[in-house]
Amino acid sequence: DSGVTQTPKHLITATGQRVTLRCSPRSGDLSVYWYQQSLDQGLQFLIQYYNGEERAKGNILERFSAQQFPDLHSELNLSSLELGDSALYFCASSVGPSLADTQYFGPGTRLTVL
């Protein structure tokens, strides 16, 4: 158990819908990261927050947005869902954004878009 929690574990929804994925980082960690794992793309970085502020952005679609709240939990919002958004979404956390700060991953949310 990494100490990072993600809810829900599974999510099944229809095209065009909007969903919210939630992540609670390990106690004491200020940085949160979101990754997407799809069959054809592997693990891809989406976005990073540090202490409430957006710090880095990867290949995140405009239909996707995220935020980190004052209690440090984070939410990833996915809207106008398409079939291709079906994937595993992982949250990770680290103490800070420094090079040597290890990222610890949550168990993931499996999103299925029908």
Added chain:
Amino acid sequence: DQQVKQNSPSLSVQEGRISILNCDYTNSMFDYFLWYKKYPAEGPTFLISISSIKDKNEDGRFTVFLNKSAKHLSLHIVPSQPGDSAVYFCAAKYNQGGKLIFGQGTELSVKP
């Protein structure tokens, strides 16, 4: 553009022998490298890391070697155990950012 590559999708090893997982990268700006292990239906679990200023880091049965001139790193597991059977991901980081860039993974199977 795949900046981190794991060219072997799978590897099978006998219990007690050495497992060697390989990873190549193309970007010389990477400053830090990590290995993660992943079981089905779980998130990646951190194994071991190495800074670009070192060429070797060891932690118990796990050793990571870095050859900067060849842009190559490898993970050695000695001795291999059936519980090591999982998908292993190599990842790299730049100094300025926190994002990890992952390879495609290698599925290791350790047979009793």
